[in-house]
């Protein structure tokens with residue numbers, strides 16, 4: 001008889017996010033013998049946006065891409081499964097024969113006894129007409145990733161602080177002309193960087209201005225800017241726009257399910273527990289004040305040990321406070337330094 005139960009397709013833990021926090025969490029839960037799934041949009045997260053990380057202990061200099069792949073290989077070696085999809089909803093469910101969680105993506109549903117949310121931060125949207133329409137067709141949120149696609153083209157950068165200035169500096173070596181739109185008389189940011197950027201031969205500063213609309217046909221063609229003092233509008237012909245205005249935790253779908261702070265970050269305690277039993281969180285998506293790869297990794301392993309103890313408890317088994325065992329990896333992956 002079908003009792004609506006999802007039977008053996010229940011994971012002990014689903015980790016959402018495949019970057020420093022999520023991959024570290026998955027390594028830990030898998031090493032403890034939990035059936036672990038990583039549900040993620042990509043491998044690496046924000047680390048992919050930087051060419052070099054110099055402060056991840058043990059690696060004096062490593063690219064974000066390489067570090068992410070090492071973390072993935074390490075987790076895979078202990079039997080972690082991966083699904084590339086986007087979490088859009090989560091709820092408690094009784095479909096597992098006891099309390100579990102149902103995680104929804106646009107394409108599927110997954111069930112787990114416990115969850116570690118480690119889905120970090122995502123670039124902030126500008127929120128102007130045309131932005132969604134031209135995403136990936138002229139609109140980019142990562143100059144380092146997409147800059148080479150705009151070689152010898154005219155682009156606009158709308159940026160905040162050093163993030164915007166870094167983008168202009170980087171693109172200056174690739175693009176023909178860079179229109180830098182900022183809201184004050186001078187760009188805000190580190191003094192040295194401001195001077196350096198304003199000296200670039202191919203930068204056209206657009207001060208006291210904001211972007212109000214993106215216009216094009218099949219791809220972006222023009223960026224409409226408004227002078228905030230005179231209200232005059234100008235159209236800048238551009239093949240691309242780089243939006244570098246910070247990162248946000250996209251947690252709206254968790255409202256009412258978990259406690260969030262005023263920045264929409266997930267509130268956690270020192271054991272990585274959220275306001276709901278069985279749901280843990282780690283890394284940049286949480287209210288931790290320091291957003292760093294190594295901190296995300298540490299928080300990931302903390303949340304994983306808490307998730308393990310939670311699952312043990314509901315299975316009537318003993319808890320553990322550390323993972324000091326020497327285990328043979330399940331897969332024959334050569335873990336090189």
Ligand SMILES: Cc1cc2nc3c(=O)[nH]c(=O)nc-3n(C[C@H](O)[C@H](O)[C@H](O)COP(=O)(O)OP(=O)(O)OC[C@H]3O[C@@H](n4cnc5c(N)ncnc54)[C@H](O)[C@@H]3O)c2cc1C
Pocket residue numbers: 016017018019020021022039040041042043044045046047049050052053054055056085086087088118119120121122282283284285291292293294296
């Ligand atoms: C340009 C730049 C340079 C940096 N340089 C350094 C540095 O030198 N040193 C350092 O320590 N830190 C650095 N950082 C910060 C560091 O990258 C972050 O602190 C770290 O990556 C956070 O890791 P995380 O796992 O918490 O989240 P993220 O890196 O944000 O990863 C989130 C993961 O979740 C996935 N995801 C997001 N939403 C969903 C969803 N709804 N469903 C499924 N999956 C989802 C993403 O695909 C990604 O895999 C830098 C950041 C940037 C942007």
